[in-house]
Amino acid sequence: VSDVGIVGLGLIGGSLARDLAAAGRRVVATDRSGAAVAQARGKGIVATELDPDEPPPLVVLAVPVRATPDWIRRLAGSTRPDLVVTDTGSTKRSILDAARGAGLDGFVGSHPVAGSHESGWDASRTGLFRGADVWICPGRDSAPGSIDAVERLWRDVGGRPRRIDAGEHDRLLARCSHLPQLVATALGTALSRLGLPPEALGPGGRDTTRLAASDAAMWTDILLDNADEVRPAIEALADALEELDSAITDGDEQRLRALLAGAREWKAGPS
Amino acid sequence: VSDVGIVGLGLIGGSLARDLAAAGRRVVATDRSGAAVAQARGKGIVATELDPDEPPPLVVLAVPVRATPDWIRRLAGSTRPDLVVTDTGSTKRSILDAARGAGLDGFVGSHPVAGSHESGWDASRTGLFRGADVWICPGRDSAPGSIDAVERLWRDVGGRPRRIDAGEHDRLLARCSHLPQLVATALGTALSRLGLPPEALGPGGRDTTRLAASDAAMWTDILLDNADEVRPAIEALADALEELDSAITDGDEQRLRALLAGAREWKAGPS
Numbered sequence: 205v206s207d208v209g210i211v212g213l214g215l216i217g218g219s220l221a222r223d224l225a226a227a228g229r230r231v232v233a234t235d236r237s238g239a240a241v242a243q244a245r246g247k248g249i250v251a252t253e254l255d256p257d258e259p260p261p262l263v264v265l266a267v268p269v270r271a272t273p274d275w276i277r278r279l280a281g282s283t284r285p286d287l288v289v290t291d292t293g294s295t296k297r298s299i300l301d302a303a304r305g306a307g308l309d310g311f312v313g314s315h316p317v318a319g320s321h322e323s324g325w326d327a328s329r330t331g332l333f334r335g336a337d338v339w340i341c342p343g344r345d346s347a348p349g350s351i352d353a354v355e356r357l358w359r360d361v362g363g364r365p366r367r368i369d370a371g372e373h374d375r376l377l378a379r380c381s382h383l384p385q386l387v388a389t390a391l392g393t394a395l396s397r398l399g400l401p402p403e404a405l406g407p408g409g410r411d412t413t414r415l416a417a418s419d420a421a422m423w424t425d426i427l428l429d430n431a432d433e434v435r436p437a438i439e440a441l442a443d444a445l446e447e448l449d450s451a452i453t454d455g456d457e458q459r460l461r462a463l464l465a466g467a468r469e470w471k472a473g474p475s
Numbered sequence: 476v477s478d479v480g481i482v483g484l485g486l487i488g489g490s491l492a493r494d495l496a497a498a499g500r501r502v503v504a505t506d507r508s509g510a511a512v513a514q515a516r517g518k519g520i521v522a523t524e525l526d527p528d529e530p531p532p533l534v535v536l537a538v539p540v541r542a543t544p545d546w547i548r549r550l551a552g553s554t555r556p557d558l559v560v561t562d563t564g565s566t567k568r569s570i571l572d573a574a575r576g577a578g579l580d581g582f583v584g585s586h587p588v589a590g591s592h593e594s595g596w597d598a599s600r601t602g603l604f605r606g607a608d609v610w611i612c613p614g615r616d617s618a619p620g621s622i623d624a625v626e627r628l629w630r631d632v633g634g635r636p637r638r639i640d641a642g643e644h645d646r647l648l649a650r651c652s653h654l655p656q657l658v659a660t661a662l663g664t665a666l667s668r669l670g671l672p673p674e675a676l677g678p679g680g681r682d683t684t685r686l687a688a689s690d691a692a693m694w695t696d697i698l699l700d701n702a703d704e705v706r707p708a709i710e711a712l713a714d715a716l717e718e719l720d721s722a723i724t725d726g727d728e729q730r731l732r733a734l735l736a737g738a739r740e741w742k743a744g745p746s
Contacts, residue, residue, distance in 0.1 A: 320679070379669050384679055388679075390716040394715045395711075400650045408592070409652060411682040412682070414679070418735070419739075438723075447664075455702070467662075
């Protein structure tokens with residue numbers, strides 16, 4: 205069984221390193237933070253520092269979306285011709301474009317639907333990918349062997365690979381992930397400005413704002429990278445909010461109840 | 476120890492009945508649904524049907540906000556001059572007004588901050604109020620004895636009574652509870668219209684939309700009753716959302732990161 209390289213030992217990369225090491229794989233890794241690498245080495249999770257010029261056969265880029273293209277270019281210049289590279293980012297079109305631009309034929313996009321509002325090595329843990337869907341976006345020129353290698357990696361840590369077109373992926377994620385993040389951030393912003401301390405929230409308000417605690421730099425990247433898909437999703441939300449506001453302003457009981465019941469039926473199924 | 480009356484055996488009334496019965500209190504109750512009363516009697520939780528003309532010394536109205544004033548008027552006409560009545564609604568001004576209008580001096584408003592997106596007798600359970608804040612809004616003419624009786628009731632089921640002015644309560648709740656409900660409903664509405672099935676959500680999206688499953692009729696009442704406080708809260712949210720949208724549209728990385736970081740700092744504390 206060959207070595208696996210991991211770039212970035214945050215929540216995703218760190219958790220992947222833990223699971224792979226536990227499964228007996230030799231992990232070589234690097235991180236902006238020498239402290240994360242030192243801790244991972246100290247625990248025997250990472251064997252040694254990854255050398256980008258002489259990478260192992262399979263490398264996972266678990267860095268923010270914006271930092272990924274640089275790493276793709278860096279690895280495209282390595283000495284290994286059969287190198288397979290994947291990533292873990294929440295957007296896929298721009299990253300596949302970068303791989304094509306760099307001529308990195310062995311690139312296959314991945315997006316494990318796992319994680320939380322927490323971030324960093326300290327938040328990483330074993331079992332993060334168990335049962336999680338992992339979106340797999342092959343590039344136009346990806347060799348079947350590269351795709352297999354990447355899917356096998358995710359299966360080895362309990363994930364469920366699902367192939368999807370990059371454009372479809374980015375549209376889906378704008379809706380199911382990026383919009384909820386924005387909603388939680390907008391709600392947190394509004395409540396903060398209204399002077400409400402987060403301790404004043406009940407269980408419902410705490411859940412609705414949970415994602416507001418997510419990493420700001422990571423989400424800035426994702427939202428700007430996927431702006432063309434995120435904006436129509438925001439518009440759909442703003443429309444729904446305005447309809448609720450109008451119904452409340454007009455005292456339109458029937459309309460308000462229909463909106464509440466429609467969302468309820470979507471979420472909970474017919475009552 | 477005297478009997479307690481409960482009107483409405485839904486999530487709140489049913490859970491209260493369970494806890495009081497378990498604590499050895501004799502509970503008399505009524506509900507629109509004969510089935511809920513029959514089930515509660517069958518389990519020995521409710522002793523007998525409540526007779527509004529001859530109520531026990533303390534009655535809890537656990538019916539929707541809109542149905543509460545009718546019950547207040549009904550009980551004001553009972554034969555018991557020292558009757559103490561409280562409610563469990565999410566708004567307090569209109570209910571205190573109704574009690575004053577009906578001349579029910581023994582009325583003290585309550586709002587236990589407990590519950591969930593679930594509703595009905597089947598969702599009721601023991602221990603729902605354990606550790607929960609319970610807002611107590613005395614009326615202008617409430618006798619100290621009435622307030623004590625109501626606070627003692629909540630303490631008996633593990634709640635923590637906290638006195639608050641009704642106007643302050645309604646403003647606070649518009650922000651910490653009614654706005655999160657609207658946000659979850661708006662998000663559910665938007666995602667439903669965009670054709671996204673709820674199963675497509677990850678853990679974050681599931682939490683952000685959890686409240687969308689709440690009871691539509693109950694929330695229609697609450698939102699219309701508290702419209703004057705809810706509307707400025709919606710406006711604050713719409714402003715925050717528009718700022719996020721503008722930053723994304725303009726590719727204004729600095730502004731977008733500042734908004735995300737501000738909400739993060741509010742939610743999670745300084746990072």
